[in-house]
Amino acid sequence: MSSNGRKLELPASIVIRDLAQKIEKSPIDLIKKLMSNGVMATINQTVDFDTAAIVVGEYGFDAVLEVAEEEKQVETGEVPLWRQMIADENKALLKPRPPVITILGHVDHGKTSLLDAIRQTDVAAGEAGGITQHIAAYQIEKKGRLITFLDTPGHAAFTQMRARGAQGADIVVLVVAADDGVMPQTKEAIAHAKAARVPIMVALNKVDKSNANPDRVKQQLAEQELVPDDWGGNTMVVPVSAKQKQGIDDLLEGILLVADSNDIKGNPSGKVLGTVIEAELDKSKGTIATLLVQNGTLETGDVVVVGTAYGKLRAMTDYKGKPIKKAGPSTPVAVTGLNDVPSAGDIFAVVESEKIARAIVGERLDEAKTKAQFRKKVSLEDLFANVKAGEAKGLNLIVKADVQGSLDPIVTELNKLGEGEINVSILHAETGNISVNDVMLASASSAIVIGFNVQADVDARRMAEKEGVDIRLYEIIYRMTEDIGKALNGMLEPKLVEKIIGRAQVLQVFAASKFGRVAGCKVTDGELKRGAKVRLQRGADVVYEGDLSSLRHEKDDVKEIRQGYECGVGFKNFSDIQSGDQLVCYVVE
Numbered sequence: 346m347s348s349n350g351r352k353l354e355l356p357a358s359i360v361i362r363d364l365a366q367k368i369e370k371s372p373i374d375l376i377k378k379l380m381s382n383g384v385m386a387t388i389n390q391t392v393d394f395d396t397a398a399i400v401v402g403e404y405g406f407d408a409v410l411e412v413a414e415e416e417k418q419v420e421t422g423e424v425p426l427w428r429q430m431i432a433d434e435n436k437a438l439l440k441p442r443p444p445v446i447t448i449l450g451h452v453d454h455g456k457t458s459l460l461d462a463i464r465q466t467d468v469a470a471g472e473a474g475g476i477t478q479h480i481a482a483y484q485i486e487k488k489g490r491l492i493t494f495l496d497t498p499g500h501a502a503f504t505q506m507r508a509r510g511a512q513g514a515d516i517v518v519l520v521v522a523a524d525d526g527v528m529p530q531t532k533e534a535i536a537h538a539k540a541a542r543v544p545i546m547v548a549l550n551k552v553d554k555s556n557a558n559p560d561r562v563k564q565q566l567a568e569q570e571l572v573p574d575d576w577g578g579n580t581m582v583v584p585v586s587a588k589q590k591q592g593i594d595d596l597l598e599g600i601l602l603v604a605d606s607n608d609i610k611g612n613p614s615g616k617v618l619g620t621v622i623e624a625e626l627d628k629s630k631g632t633i634a635t636l637l638v639q640n641g642t643l644e645t646g647d648v649v650v651v652g653t654a655y656g657k658l659r660a661m662t663d664y665k666g667k668p669i670k671k672a673g674p675s676t677p678v679a680v681t682g683l684n685d686v687p688s689a690g691d692i693f694a695v696v697e698s699e700k701i702a703r704a705i706v707g708e709r710l711d712e713a714k715t716k717a718q719f720r721k722k723v724s725l726e727d728l729f730a731n732v733k734a735g736e737a738k739g740l741n742l743i744v745k746a747d748v749q750g751s752l753d754p755i756v757t758e759l760n761k762l763g764e765g766e767i768n769v770s771i772l773h774a775e776t777g778n779i780s781v782n783d784v785m786l787a788s789a790s791s792a793i794v795i796g797f798n799v800q801a802d803v804d805a806r807r808m809a810e811k812e813g814v815d816i817r818l819y820e821i822i823y824r825m826t827e828d829i830g831k832a833l834n835g836m837l838e839p840k841l842v843e844k845i846i847g848r849a850q851v852l853q854v855f856a857a858s859k860f861g862r863v864a865g866c867k868v869t870d871g872e873l874k875r876g877a878k879v880r881l882q883r884g885a886d887v888v889y890e891g892d893l894s895s896l897r898h899e900k901d902d903v904k905e906i907r908q909g910y911e912c913g914v915g916f917k918n919f920s921d922i923q924s925g926d927q928l929v930c931y932v933v934e
């Protein structure tokens with residue numbers, strides 16, 4: 346490597362194609378140079394910094410490692426609500442509090458095993474032994490300091506909980522199995538952590554397995570902008586075996602180190618608030634809610650408001666089931682006394698009296714009604730206005746495409762658009778249809794979902810409708826870049842919006858001479874209207890989209906038909922109807 350060459354910043358790992366582009370050489374040339382250095386690589390393969398440095402050295406460049414990779418990851422997404430709510434606490438009164446940890450990762454990579462292994466390191470928790478009930482959070486002691494763990498269910502159906510787990514945490518421990526590497530849910534977890542601006546450290550699990558390949562995993566992590574510390578990056582990667590209980594102490598010490606560099610504080614005498622970890626209705630005790638106190642000190646007898654539930658706390662127990670009277674910042678507690686079951690992820694706060702609590706809840710119920718109609722989420726149309734008004738700093742995107750080959754250029758194009766005045770952050774880019782998980786992530790981070798040559802699953806559409814998430818589908822790249830570009834410049838023309846007016850279920854299919862085949866349906870929701878648009882869905886697929894051309898009730902032609910009634914529906918030029926299909930009727934406004 347020449348020491349007086351041109352300086353060139355390189356990441357900890359880089360794809361050959363990108364490297365070639367960076368130094369403006371042909372990739373073939375580069376591959377030849379690599380070969381002459383004994384490295385066989387194809388254009389799509391990644392090389393580490395050291396290898397890249399040697400090769401670019403031969404072209405007269407002096408490579409230096411790009412710094413602050415990890416700082417980037419906390420700049421996207423929005424600051425979680427509870428953090429915003431305590432932003433005005435008196436700095437002088439802030440005291441260090443235990444870090445709150447969420448363990449996330451791909452299914453079967455060992456989240457549950459790791460949580461169990463950690464719990465067993467704590468003698469006190471061990472003594473509690475045959476714990477009688479499932480606890481959604483626990484604390485352990487390490488070096489005389491407490492660490493709080495949130496035990497979010499690992500089940501795929503609990504993405505929502507995981508998204509919220511990341512919202513409540515100070516640090517995300519990402520479990521990656523050393524024999525399996527970075528998988529789709531690993532990427533999703535990274536996206537959730539970034540969206541909640543929570544620092545990530547990695548527990549490289551299953552290192553006891555004979556086919557464990559830590560280096561390959563580190564490479565994959567680097568590709569996700571999580572550059573391992575031993576590669577010169579900022580992401581702590583701790584090898585562990587949850588099964589053999591190895592490396593657990595290192596992991597806990599690592600957590601304390603990450604905690605120390607993140608200034609985790611709260612005001613024990615400040616306003617009392619925190620997050621609901623989980624809640625359920627118990628037949629004899631009423632609502633039992635597991636709360637994580639994040640600021641202030643919660644006491645029995647306090648009046649708590651959470652969402653549209655409220656109540657005076659009757660009893661409070663710690664994670665071992667022991668009754669306690671007070672709980673300070675980062676303490677998980679189970680409480681009774683709420684009049685209703687709150688949702689996991691909701692923020693609770695203590696108010697002065699039950700009268701005030703009732704007033705707040707009343708207001709919220711009214712608000713919820715209006716909000717259901719006018720959700721304040723980002724749509725592409727609103728984006729420019731929001732940025733102008735200082736309410737949004739940029740555009741967050743989730744990108745789905747049919748194949749990797751189209752995903753890469755799309756991401757490149759979108760990143761280019763973000764080089765102007767308004768920042769574009771791609772929180773997650775992956776191949777496949779738009780799923781509920783994508784919509785959840787978009788909702789949690791006020792992002793827009795872009796689909797290229799893909800569809801949105803039926804459940805995803807429904808969720809998007811409910812959460813007010815904007816899904817944009819494209820088939821041509823320039824149409825997409827044109828749209829987004831226009832939005833960034835405040836020039837997007839108002840979009841035609843689809844408004845769903847009714848749904849029906851196909852119960853039977855009839856042959857009718859005039860219309861071919863006719864669907865015998867029952868209207869399950871709203872109404873169907875002749876002349877409106879319809880979509881026929883079979884499972885996750887849309888099998889027909891077009892006009893509703895005939896509508897009959899018994900033997901009569903009708904203009905519309907309401908919920909609860911049965912009817913016959915014919916479609917223009919389409920007769921492949923099956924019983925069980927779902928019919929969605931909508932108008933375009």
Ligand code: GDP
Nearest residue numbers: 452453454455456457458499550551586587588
């Ligand atoms: P989760 O789905 O992420 O919660 O994963 P689990 O904790 O349920 O673990 C999935 C499987 O991996 C189980 O069969 C565990 O016994 C196994 N497992 C977890 N950790 C380790 C480990 O460190 N080494 C080995 N060999 N197996 C492990």
